[in-house]
Amino acid sequence: MIEARHIEALNSLLGEKGLLTEAADVTAYETGARYDRGKAAFVARPASTKEVSAVVAYCVRNDIALVPQSGNTGLVSGSTPDDSGRQGVLSLERQTSTYELDRVNRTVKVGAGLRLSDLNGKLQESGLFFPIDLGADPLVGGMIATNTGGSRFLRYGDVRRNTLGLTVVLADETGTVLDLSSSLRKNNTGVDWKQFFIGTSGAFGVITECVLNLEPAPRQTATALLVPTSGEQVPTLLFAMEEALGRYLSAFEGMSGNAVRAALDHVPSLRNPFQGGIVPEYVILAEISRSNLPREGEQPLDGVLEEVLACLWEREDAALADALVGPPHEIWALRHALSEGVKHMGRLIAFDLSFRRGDIMRFLAHMRAEMPKHFPGITICDFGHIGDGGVHFNLVVDKNDPRLVDTGFEMALREWVFAVAVEEFGGSFSAEHAIGRKNQAFYNKYTPAEIRRLASGLKAITSPGALGAVTF
Numbered sequence: 001m002i003e004a005r006h007i008e009a010l011n012s013l014l015g016e017k018g019l020l021t022e023a024a025d026v027t028a029y030e031t032g033a034r035y036d037r038g039k040a041a042f043v044a045r046p047a048s049t050k051e052v053s054a055v056v057a058y059c060v061r062n063d064i065a066l067v068p069q070s071g072n073t074g075l076v077s078g079s080t081p082d083d084s085g086r087q088g089v090l091s092l093e094r095q096t097s098t099y100e101l102d103r104v105n106r107t108v109k110v111g112a113g114l115r116l117s118d119l120n121g122k123l124q125e126s127g128l129f130f131p132i133d134l135g136a137d138p139l140v141g142g143m144i145a146t147n148t149g150g151s152r153f154l155r156y157g158d159v160r161r162n163t164l165g166l167t168v169v170l171a172d173e174t175g176t177v178l179d180l181s182s183s184l185r186k187n188n189t190g191v192d193w194k195q196f197f198i199g200t201s202g203a204f205g206v207i208t209e210c211v212l213n214l215e216p217a218p219r220q221t222a223t224a225l226l227v228p229t230s231g232e233q234v235p236t237l238l239f240a241m242e243e244a245l246g247r248y249l250s251a252f253e254g255m256s257g258n259a260v261r262a263a264l265d266h267v268p269s270l271r272n273p274f275q276g277g278i279v280p281e282y283v284i285l286a287e288i289s290r291s292n293l294p295r296e297g298e299q300p301l302d303g304v305l306e307e308v309l310a311c312l313w314e315r316e317d318a319a320l321a322d323a324l325v326g327p328p329h330e331i332w333a334l335r336h337a338l339s340e341g342v343k344h345m346g347r348l349i350a351f352d353l354s355f356r357r358g359d360i361m362r363f364l365a366h367m368r369a370e371m372p373k374h375f376p377g378i379t380i381c382d383f384g385h386i387g388d389g390g391v392h393f394n395l396v397v398d399k400n401d402p403r404l405v406d407t408g409f410e411m412a413l414r415e416w417v418f419a420v421a422v423e424e425f426g427g428s429f430s431a432e433h434a435i436g437r438k439n440q441a442f443y444n445k446y447t448p449a450e451i452r453r454l455a456s457g458l459k460a461i462t463s464p465g466a467l468g469a470v471t472f
Contacts, residue, residue, distance in 0.1 A: 001086070002042075010088075013051065014046060017094075018047065018051065019043070029069060032079065033075055034350065043089045046094065047094040048097070049095075053176075055175075056467075059465065067079065068145065068202035068468060070138060071136070075433050078434060078435065078468075092112045095114075095141065099122065110140055113141065115138070116130070127216060128217060132162065133251075134148060135335075140212070145198070146201060146433065147198050147434065154251060164182065171465030183211050200468075203459055216291035218289035219294075221288070222289075222302045222328070223327075223331040224309065224323050225323065225334075226284040229320065236317050252284060252386050253285040254386040255334075257282060259338045260283060271330060273331075273334070349413060351393040351429075353427050355425055357389045360386055360389060363391075378413075380393070380394070381394045381396055422446050
């Protein structure tokens with residue numbers, strides 16, 4: 001708890017709608033998307049950059065810790081308070097008033113509280129979209145703070161690549177506002193300051209507005225489910241698709257049979273597209289797209305995809321065992337249902353890893369062989385962005401497994417998985433979920449001391465106050 005005078009002061013800064021303190025009102029802000037739960041001293045909901053600055057400045061002057069929170073869809077305890085009851089949540093959900101579209105420049109300036117689906121809904125008439133495709137529906141500010149990637153990273157890149165400018169409030173005694181909201185794509189005039197705030201989980205400053213790059217929305221798409229002849233042949237299949245399709249290839253998503261079966265078992269709206277209902281052990285979702293309307297005489301994308309797949313069947317390396325070209329909405333529905341399906345199987349312990357593209361399938365094969373020796377009874381339900389090297393390595397433990405009452409079990413499992421991923425395969429322990437309390441120990445372990453020293457120095461310069469759930 002914090003003193004009543006601080007609650008009164010914050011209430012005077014924000015008004016009745018801007019500050020929540022009652023237990024029933026703050027519960028949703030204390031509860032994360034996956035199991036984590038903390039206790040908030042209050043929830044501040046400023047509606048403008050000016051209000052964010054005032055709240056942050058007051059809290060810094062009075063040594064009150066703040067955890068910035070966007071859509072609270074993160075999976076690493078990066079947006080919820082700890083259980084001390086002394087951290088306040090700084091919610092960005094009311095930062096929605098700014099919306100300035102520049103159709104010619106292909107940019108939009110928006111408030112950090114705008115939801116991804118709402119942003120693309122507003123952009124629909126312009127023929128443009130913000131090209132980050134996620135299973136969740138986060139707020140834009142959180143996407144920037146965590147540098148999300150998504151299923152179409154292969155074609156469009158991550159949030160960092162698509163962010164041109166920011167407005168940021170620093171956690172210092174005056175709540176300094178940095179206007180970094182340039183809409184320029186080329187500006188080689190010194191340090192690119194916005195990069196310090198992208199992917200640093202809100203610890204270096206609170207993002208209140210952003211200028212985003214937009215892309216022409218796809219007007220034509222074609223999708224297929226590909227069954228490789230073996231896991232070892234997945235890189236061959238990827239390279240062949242890139243070679244044949246070039247810029248057309250917009251997604252290459254890997255889905256394990258366990259994950260697909262979980263989705264089909266637990267999401268009734270899905271249709272099983274596989275022959276005889278038998279799910280292969282590994283499936284690739286491939287998507288190709290064009291941003292132009294169909295032209296007279298132009299080969300339809302379904303035909304392009306079928307032609308390429310026919311050529312792959314005839315190759316001597318025999319990477320493709322089977323393929324099903326189908327409606328994009330049905331095929332993507334299966335991909336987006338994987339998380340929902342997996343979490344119904346039992347207690348989910350999830351990892352967000354990345355590797356060199358050629359190492360993903362080797363890592364997965366290694367873990368299928370080694371997991372039963374180290375942690376028997378755990379089901380691997382992996383899926384991910386094979387085209388960019390990312391994999392959601394999900395482990396499911398039966399809800400009645402006695403190991404779940406052992407507080408050291410999950411940490412031991414995490415330590416082993418990260419050791420294999422980072423030390424044996426040269427991967428990253430956080431591909432696109434950024435750093436939260438769940439990953440703090442591994443940031444400390446695997447980040448070189450020199451880099452940690454630089455990061456803590458930058459944090460001290462930009463936001464010396466207690467800001468964020470992460471210690472850099």
